[in-house]
Amino acid sequence: MCIRTKNDPRLTEIRDIIGYFEQFEGKPTKQSFTRETLYDIKSALEGLLEFVDSMLTKQIRVIPAFINSDILENHFCLVRTLFNGPSRHPSYAAYMAVQNSIILTQPTGLPTKRNAEQYVEPFCQY
Numbered sequence: 442m443c444i445r446t447k448n449d450p451r452l453t454e455i456r457d458i459i460g461y462f463e464q465f466e467g468k469p470t471k472q473s474f475t476r477e478t479l480y481d482i483k484s485a486l487e488g489l490l491e492f493v494d495s496m497l498t499k500q501i502r503v504i505p506a507f508i509n510s511d512i513l514e515n516h517f518c519l520v521r522t523l524f525n526g527p528s529r530h531p532s533y534a535a536y537m538a539v540q541n542s543i544i545l546t547q548p549t550g551l552p553t554k555r556n557a558e559q560y561v562e563p564f565c566q567y
Contacts, residue, residue, distance in 0.1 A: 444493055444503040451505065452493060459486050519543050 444451065447495070448552040462482050473479075496503050520539050531539070 442504075444505065447494060447497055453489060455486050455490060459483055460566070516543065 462474075467481060469478075474482075478532055492508070493503050518534075520543065
């Protein structure tokens, strides 16, 4: 089912979920989530809201079941595992070399989990 307006109840529910997780900010880790986990959850949900808002502003319908982050996950998986290894803070030059390597080896270097390339015809109309 398409999201056609910014007042869709599913978007309101996502905002409520963000509010739920905000109550844990600043609490000790034993009573809460880690700071990194909270950041990841909130950024994923807020990113989804921003994406939907951007699409609706352009009058593009959004089908939540078709939103797929596998392409991004694959890219950062390649950055992390194939080229940088355990380095958590690569230099700019090292990171740019990684990007070039990924671009050049993309046909053969991508992990096998790739379902994001498939196009599925939308089934709802405005």
